Amino acid sequence: MVSRLDELVGFEPLSPGHSACAGCGAMIAVRQVLLAVPQPYIVVNATGCVEVVTTQYPNTAWRVPYVHVAFENAAAVASGIEAALRVLKEKGLARDHRVVVIAGDGGTADIGLQALSGALERRHSFLYVCYDNEAYMNTGIQRSSLTPHGAWTSTTPFGKAGPKKDLIAFAVSHGVPYAATASPYFWKDLANKVRKALTFDGPTFLHVLAPCNRGWRFDPSLTMRIAKLAVETRYFPLYEVEEGKYRINYFVSRPRPLEEFLRLQERFSYLLRPENAHLLEELKREVEARWEGLVRLAGS
Amino acid sequence: MLLNSLLMTGNEAAAYAVKQSDVDLITAYPITPQTTIVEKLAEYVGRGDVKAAMVLIESEHSALSACIGASAAGARVFTATSSQGLAYMHEVMYVASGLRLPIVMAVANRALSAPINIHCDHSDIMGSRDSGWVQVFCEDPQDVYDNVVKAFRLAEDPRVLLPVAVNFNGFTTSHSCEPVAVLPDEEVRRFLPRRERHRLSYDEPMTIGGFALPDAYFESKVEQEKALRAAGRVFTEVEELYPNSESKRGAIHAEWTGGRVKLICMGDVAGSLRHFVKTQRLQDIFDVLSVRLFRPFPRRRLIELLNDAELVVVMDRSLSPGAVSPPLVSEVKSALYDAGFRVPVWSVVYGLGGKPVTLRKIGRLLGEAERGVREREARSRRILLR
Ligand SMILES: Cc1ncc(C[n+]2csc(CCOP(=O)(O)OP(=O)(O)O)c2C)c(N)n1
Numbered sequence A: 001m002v003s004r005l006d007e008l009v010g011f012e013p014l015s016p017g018h019s020a021c022a023g024c025g026a027m028i029a030v031r032q033v034l035l036a037v038p039q040p041y042i043v044v045n046a047t048g049c050v051e052v053v054t055t056q057y058p059n060t061a062w063r064v065p066y067v068h069v070a071f072e073n074a075a076a077v078a079s080g081i082e083a084a085l086r087v088l089k090e091k092g093l094a095r096d097h098r099v100v101v102i103a104g105d106g107g108t109a110d111i112g113l114q115a116l117s118g119a120l121e122r123r124h125s126f127l128y129v130c131y132d133n134e135a136y137m138n139t140g141i142q143r144s145s146l147t148p149h150g151a152w153t154s155t156t157p158f159g160k161a162g163p164k165k166d167l168i169a170f171a172v173s174h175g176v177p178y179a180a181t182a183s184p185y186f187w188k189d190l191a192n193k194v195r196k197a198l199t200f201d202g203p204t205f206l207h208v209l210a211p212c213n214r215g216w217r218f219d220p221s222l223t224m225r226i227a228k229l230a231v232e233t234r235y236f237p238l239y240e241v242e243e244g245k246y247r248i249n250y251f252v253s254r255p256r257p258l259e260e261f262l263r264l265q266e267r268f269s270y271l272l273r274p275e276n277a278h279l280l281e282e283l284k285r286e287v288e289a290r291w292e293g294l295v296r297l298a299g300s
Numbered sequence B: 001m002l003l004n005s006l007l008m009t010g011n012e013a014a015a016y017a018v019k020q021s022d023v024d025l026i027t028a029y030p031i032t033p034q035t036t037i038v039e040k041l042a043e044y045v046g047r048g049d050v051k052a053a054m055v056l057i058e059s060e061h062s063a064l065s066a067c068i069g070a071s072a073a074g075a076r077v078f079t080a081t082s083s084q085g086l087a088y089m090h091e092v093m094y095v096a097s098g099l100r101l102p103i104v105m106a107v108a109n110r111a112l113s114a115p116i117n118i119h120c121d122h123s124d125i126m127g128s129r130d131s132g133w134v135q136v137f138c139e140d141p142q143d144v145y146d147n148v149v150k151a152f153r154l155a156e157d158p159r160v161l162l163p164v165a166v167n168f169n170g171f172t173t174s175h176s177c178e179p180v181a182v183l184p185d186e187e188v189r190r191f192l193p194r195r196e197r198h199r200l201s202y203d204e205p206m207t208i209g210g211f212a213l214p215d216a217y218f219e220s221k222v223e224q225e226k227a228l229r230a231a232g233r234v235f236t237e238v239e240e241l242y243p244n245s246e247s248k249r250g251a252i253h254a255e256w257t258g259g260r261v262k263l264i265c266m267g268d269v270a271g272s273l274r275h276f277v278k279t280q281r282l283q284d285i286f287d288v289l290s291v292r293l294f295r296p297f298p299r300r301r302l303i304e305l306l307n308d309a310e311l312v313v314v315m316d317r318s319l320s321p322g323a324v325s326p327p328l329v330s331e332v333k334s335a336l337y338d339a340g341f342r343v344p345v346w347s348v349v350y351g352l353g354g355k356p357v358t359l360r361k362i363g364r365l366l367g368e369a370e371r372g373v374r375e376r377e378a379r380s381r382r383i384l385l386r
């Protein structure tokens, strides 16, 4: 169990000087995740913001072995690495490495879903981390299937219609031994989930909320506040599913009004207009339904 | 050396070669006519004949992606596909070569949809001909066996470090049985030593697959092409080193030379052409030049062989819709033009979607070519050998 910051900070896998935006939630999340992963490990990254800001040739921000192949296939690449390392180790041709996949919401929930499903079903041992900034940020803020209902993106100028996909349910439906959500504000919870995930043999899945000030349109100083409010409004509940058993890690008994989370972000300004009150209502209902569903599943 | 002769289909020959090549990871997705390769390999791995991870994956895109990951981790890897599967891989083929990964892939060539068709032509691989892979074509199951073994050596050569696609015709080679002389296991092992190369490892952390701005991108592509060109020389070296010297056929296989008309083709049609020319005793008129190395294209060797040509007839098994010429004849014409060599070139398209190339059709074509050269007809022509 990690309970103090100094238990976490050891080897920094990412060097400073990469080109992420100030206040980038994805980079904070990735750093937190990797600080909790014991060496040696290999990072597999899908195309997206994290890849672009860390690997501009001839520089690299990575102090650990890192590979990026394409947008939709990170889980397949990881499958190959994991399966190959087992054999190479037996033949005395390589040492053991853990495999950590880092992919965005687009690379995970949309175009990468098939490769992910295949890899989970084949039970490769790796930790798959989806950093969810709720849109295709790298290409200029287009909607993904994890964009929330009513949010502005450059392809949903009047708000996205329909709820986020349930990624954890997707992972759990494959019988993964461990799946969890996390928010970088709750860094201890996040780090401990990473540590826990790595104790299982087989695929494990982490869905991390990654506020994006460019895409969500908020001041870069507010990243952590938004990461906190997302949880405290029940917008993004913190929970885990261990061998099929749901557990809520932060039981939000008295949620803050959803508007507190929404108002800080201009992407919701359309939704917050008086004439769009019905949209706001729909989003609220959805958030509540998600929470209640979770409470039922957790049996708490 | 005592060679064992086994009766095998092209697909079995490919699988047998992989079995002997000490691969670490095999992954493939079923598609006719490639499927029996993976089935055979699954049996070998299941029986413990091969110490490899067998990843029974959910798509061809993922199959090649897994190969890329495994190869980047230092593994010797193999995959196989055909047609739609190859098209599905197209995106990642460029990544495999761009990352300089020595992956070996068998391609049992098959037509592309639509209309859907399971039979042979070369439109699948021609769609990826500029993907930066070494591309080899086989004439028969023996050639498949030899080329798969050689492909690992060629791919892993430090001057090359590129993926290799070993092509052979769907059904007519993939499913036809012939005796194949196979090397003893230890011979193959000796021929394929493990070599150090770039890879993902904690001991020497490396970033593989970063992004490049225009200057770096341009330079990296130029370097990559140099490696592909070097593969031409290494191909010849590998043939020299290969323990079975009888299997040395060259980048362009010419069983005899001296004819005035040069028939240029790829794949097993070379056998039909040779058979026809030999049985009709037409060797003085026709040479059969079978291009076994398509990428990098062996243009110098081609020009040497075309030195005394009066007519060149090029057989393409795919179309390049809207282009000046189909793929193979385009290469031949470019090579001739660069060499300052003006000779009539006939472009023949045959066998699309598995349309059989009968001896009668060959006879008709060769008859016309003979007349053409006798009457010194200087025109270039386009023929559809339906
Ligand atoms: C096959 C393919 N389609 C589209 C793209 C263009 N593309 C690159 S990154 C990206 C969006 C990435 O979104 P996400 O996975 O959410 O990561 P983020 O950029 O938000 O970090 C897209 C559409 C691509 N590289 N490859």
Ligand SMILES: [Mg+2]
Pocket: A104, A105, A106, A131, A132, A133, A134, A135, A136, A137
């Ligand atoms: Mg995103």
